[in-house]
Amino acid sequence: MKKSVLVTIGSVAVIVPLFVLALSINENKAEQQTINAVPKIKRMESVSAKWAEHYPRQYDSYLQTKKSDKIDDMLAKSPALVVMWAGYGFSKDYNAPRGHAYILEDNINTLRTGGPTSGATGPMPTACWTCKSPDVPRLMDEMGELDYFTGKWARHGNEIVNPVGCADCHDNETMRLSITRPHLKRALDTEGSLMAADATHQDMRSLVCAQCHSEYYFKPTEWTDKNGETKVAKVVTFPWANGFAVEDMEKYYDDINFVDWTHKISKTPMLKAQHPGYEIYKTGAHGLNDVACADCHMPYVREGGVKYSSHNVGSPMDNIANTCLNCHSEDEKTLRDTVARKLARKDELHNTAMDVIGKAHLEAGKALELGATAEEMKPIQMDIRHAQWRWDYSIASHGSFFHAPEETLRILGSAINKGQDARVKLRIVLARYNAAEYVAPDFSTKEKAQKVIGLPFQKLVDEKVLFLDTVRKDWNKEATDKGLYDPKTAVKEFKTSYK
Amino acid sequence: MKKSVLVTIGSVAVIVPLFVLALSINENKAEQQTINAVPKIKRMESVSAKWAEHYPRQYDSYLQTKKSDKIDDMLAKSPALVVMWAGYGFSKDYNAPRGHAYILEDNINTLRTGGPTSGATGPMPTACWTCKSPDVPRLMDEMGELDYFTGKWARHGNEIVNPVGCADCHDNETMRLSITRPHLKRALDTEGSLMAADATHQDMRSLVCAQCHSEYYFKPTEWTDKNGETKVAKVVTFPWANGFAVEDMEKYYDDINFVDWTHKISKTPMLKAQHPGYEIYKTGAHGLNDVACADCHMPYVREGGVKYSSHNVGSPMDNIANTCLNCHSEDEKTLRDTVARKLARKDELHNTAMDVIGKAHLEAGKALELGATAEEMKPIQMDIRHAQWRWDYSIASHGSFFHAPEETLRILGSAINKGQDARVKLRIVLARYNAAEYVAPDFSTKEKAQKVIGLPFQKLVDEKVLFLDTVRKDWNKEATDKGLYDPKTAVKEFKTSYK
Numbered sequence: 001m002k003k004s005v006l007v008t009i010g011s012v013a014v015i016v017p018l019f020v021l022a023l024s025i026n027e028n029k030a031e032q033q034t035i036n037a038v039p040k041i042k043r044m045e046s047v048s049a050k051w052a053e054h055y056p057r058q059y060d061s062y063l064q065t066k067k068s069d070k071i072d073d074m075l076a077k078s079p080a081l082v083v084m085w086a087g088y089g090f091s092k093d094y095n096a097p098r099g100h101a102y103i104l105e106d107n108i109n110t111l112r113t114g115g116p117t118s119g120a121t122g123p124m125p126t127a128c129w130t131c132k133s134p135d136v137p138r139l140m141d142e143m144g145e146l147d148y149f150t151g152k153w154a155r156h157g158n159e160i161v162n163p164v165g166c167a168d169c170h171d172n173e174t175m176r177l178s179i180t181r182p183h184l185k186r187a188l189d190t191e192g193s194l195m196a197a198d199a200t201h202q203d204m205r206s207l208v209c210a211q212c213h214s215e216y217y218f219k220p221t222e223w224t225d226k227n228g229e230t231k232v233a234k235v236v237t238f239p240w241a242n243g244f245a246v247e248d249m250e251k252y253y254d255d256i257n258f259v260d261w262t263h264k265i266s267k268t269p270m271l272k273a274q275h276p277g278y279e280i281y282k283t284g285a286h287g288l289n290d291v292a293c294a295d296c297h298m299p300y301v302r303e304g305g306v307k308y309s310s311h312n313v314g315s316p317m318d319n320i321a322n323t324c325l326n327c328h329s330e331d332e333k334t335l336r337d338t339v340a341r342k343l344a345r346k347d348e349l350h351n352t353a354m355d356v357i358g359k360a361h362l363e364a365g366k367a368l369e370l371g372a373t374a375e376e377m378k379p380i381q382m383d384i385r386h387a388q389w390r391w392d393y394s395i396a397s398h399g400s401f402f403h404a405p406e407e408t409l410r411i412l413g414s415a416i417n418k419g420q421d422a423r424v425k426l427r428i429v430l431a432r433y434n435a436a437e438y439v440a441p442d443f444s445t446k447e448k449a450q451k452v453i454g455l456p457f458q459k460l461v462d463e464k465v466l467f468l469d470t471v472r473k474d475w476n477k478e479a480t481d482k483g484l485y486d487p488k489t490a491v492k493e494f495k496t497s498y499k
Numbered sequence: 500m501k502k503s504v505l506v507t508i509g510s511v512a513v514i515v516p517l518f519v520l521a522l523s524i525n526e527n528k529a530e531q532q533t534i535n536a537v538p539k540i541k542r543m544e545s546v547s548a549k550w551a552e553h554y555p556r557q558y559d560s561y562l563q564t565k566k567s568d569k570i571d572d573m574l575a576k577s578p579a580l581v582v583m584w585a586g587y588g589f590s591k592d593y594n595a596p597r598g599h600a601y602i603l604e605d606n607i608n609t610l611r612t613g614g615p616t617s618g619a620t621g622p623m624p625t626a627c628w629t630c631k632s633p634d635v636p637r638l639m640d641e642m643g644e645l646d647y648f649t650g651k652w653a654r655h656g657n658e659i660v661n662p663v664g665c666a667d668c669h670d671n672e673t674m675r676l677s678i679t680r681p682h683l684k685r686a687l688d689t690e691g692s693l694m695a696a697d698a699t700h701q702d703m704r705s706l707v708c709a710q711c712h713s714e715y716y717f718k719p720t721e722w723t724d725k726n727g728e729t730k731v732a733k734v735v736t737f738p739w740a741n742g743f744a745v746e747d748m749e750k751y752y753d754d755i756n757f758v759d760w761t762h763k764i765s766k767t768p769m770l771k772a773q774h775p776g777y778e779i780y781k782t783g784a785h786g787l788n789d790v791a792c793a794d795c796h797m798p799y800v801r802e803g804g805v806k807y808s809s810h811n812v813g814s815p816m817d818n819i820a821n822t823c824l825n826c827h828s829e830d831e832k833t834l835r836d837t838v839a840r841k842l843a844r845k846d847e848l849h850n851t852a853m854d855v856i857g858k859a860h861l862e863a864g865k866a867l868e869l870g871a872t873a874e875e876m877k878p879i880q881m882d883i884r885h886a887q888w889r890w891d892y893s894i895a896s897h898g899s900f901f902h903a904p905e906e907t908l909r910i911l912g913s914a915i916n917k918g919q920d921a922r923v924k925l926r927i928v929l930a931r932y933n934a935a936e937y938v939a940p941d942f943s944t945k946e947k948a949q950k951v952i953g954l955p956f957q958k959l960v961d962e963k964v965l966f967l968d969t970v971r972k973d974w975n976k977e978a979t980d981k982g983l984y985d986p987k988t989a990v991k992e993f994k995t996s997y998k
Contacts, residue, residue: 421919
């Protein structure tokens, strides 16, 4: 009898958990089916919380990007940047990128977007919103692409209120990945190696990222509104006609004499590389082997019986077991050591390049101050333009040291060489004006560097604070009244490096 | 009956080839056993043909290195080298390396080893033979290491007659891999990460190569001969005490104020990197993953039932199916494209570095000519020293772009920067002597470059030809009389770039 009791207890001990497990598997299956089914979501729905009703796990993982909340002041870390960007927004304020959930707040808070006092003022065009929010394709859909790209940044402040979200990459009807930014389609078709219409699902797992993580410029484009009035849109355009390589885009910009801004000190016709992440990734081992952005940055995760793609887009190094180790057989420490070596190599040449180019700008400024002619300065300014463009292309997407370590080092080597070429030529010009021994002023801290370039830092902060207390508050109210906000991503408290 | 005949014919058709195959397998097994058995070969046997009696396939594959017979004049290809090496042997004559079978002839024929008229004359010390022949460990064994390393190169000309061969890497009794150059053992123990006594068989499959494919200098070492006379040996020494990295060895040389030669034009205290192949390989993906030199350069091959390691040491790219494809799953074209991209990146920074450093030497020469002081020149010369050392470390082992592409690009980037730093400083000094606009002379061809540095090319050729017709012939005769030659590797016809 003892034996029989034991058997019975044993049976119960086995059967009950099995039953619970079976229930749970059924529940998971039901959830998986819900996920796999296509729910009804309204066209151009920019509020991610609405999508979350059907995709709670994806949304919850997306909200994890809020954990990346640290403000990392890049100008304090590398003060040479202030000199390199003199006369351009980035010299005012530039922090390391945070998670997707912060993308809109960081754009609104940065000193780069200034302190507009109305929808028609401020330093930036509407194009500056283009990568920040699913409200952008909604607005383009409502008002037309060229109208969207016309006017000042502040014009759309009460409409663009949801940070990068579901509708940026997904079609509301099929849930399939979707290119919502028309400029990517145009650029792919111009470049020609992968026509937009031919993109496979695996291609799309990189292309939705490439909508924003790419090099671009604002192409002035005339159009006529419904009242017959001629207007000029500043349309986000990818300079891909000659290819993805740094020299290809350099030639593209040179051929059309494109200038992002004239450098305040060296008067160089400058280019600002944005974040050519997709382009440089295509030259590295992962890109060449068709590993998609999402393979490493949005790995599949399992929770019980449910498998989904994590939308906590960030560094794969935070989750090596689910990313790198899917393909690589090394242990985690070995992988981390390898990445650290790559980073240290990039940092070395990166720091050298910044020092060289920063000095070149200041030495060129001295030559101009002493009366150097346009003819004397032109070859020097072209060297500086190309040096800084190459340096910027190679590092602006941050992950380049990992995505394409060899290409990054090659480009940094060529940037250093061009920057130094400018400096050798500058010494010849400086000697003509009896200043061969000129020593550029110290720019070893952010404060010193901003003083060297004559940046009215406190004025910029005051304007910004006023904007945040007035115009920004109006935007909040108007957007709230329109019901545009997702309460979970509408951050109320702002972090900045300046207050 | 028809059927029975067919069966009989069929049986014979099967049995006869099976019998032949069985015989052949037995023969192969016998040969494999012979290979596996340890034959009797005399201690320090430098004639590889003697080893070939037991290892005919290894020897035959070794003789295939003769196919790499093309003379590729590196000075014609990159004339900046002539300027960079002014005052040093390599500016006279420098060809791309050929196969192991040519190593000795190329050493004897190059203008670098000059035209000695006796065993006590000529520009080079005995150390210059050290990597070339199994007669070197034999001589060290017979006369002692310090005696071997004493005197002029021509002293050993009638003794060192067999090109790199069996006894360089194998123990005559056990056939195991063996370090025959004592300086490698000392260097490993000084560096410390792998003590010579702890080397595994897999380690040895790289270390036998590292005996020669490493950075070295000739360390002056006093010793007393049996007659009580004090002599100075120039002992091959690896500068590994601080580590394998380019900065580690640079520090080693700087700390002991080591100078390979004083540059003829810039008067810079120069370093000549030799061929730090082992060191840079240790920093790359293959080295870090314990892939040995022999894994790629001496792959296993099968001939019938016999498996052996090919001794046709050369580029793994000549035999991708048996080398790369053992580990890599890409197809051959993809692999070749990858390697071509790596090479192009290296070539770009390599060519830039040569142009920059070549100009720096000439500009420094001009400053000296105009009266620049030692104090003015010292920081410039240190920049040139370090720039050229780094450039040389990164490319002197030829395969670096493949063995460690990222490290190679990093170092080339830093070499370019240091060379350009020298040039910026030089412009300041040149301005003090009213020569700010000085333009260095054209060195775009080998002839122009050798003229710029004042090299008496024809005189060097005449001396060499005389040496080859006299002293060299005596060496041949003496070595033949001693029975030192392997007739298969004793090349009688010499190829050079100068006649």
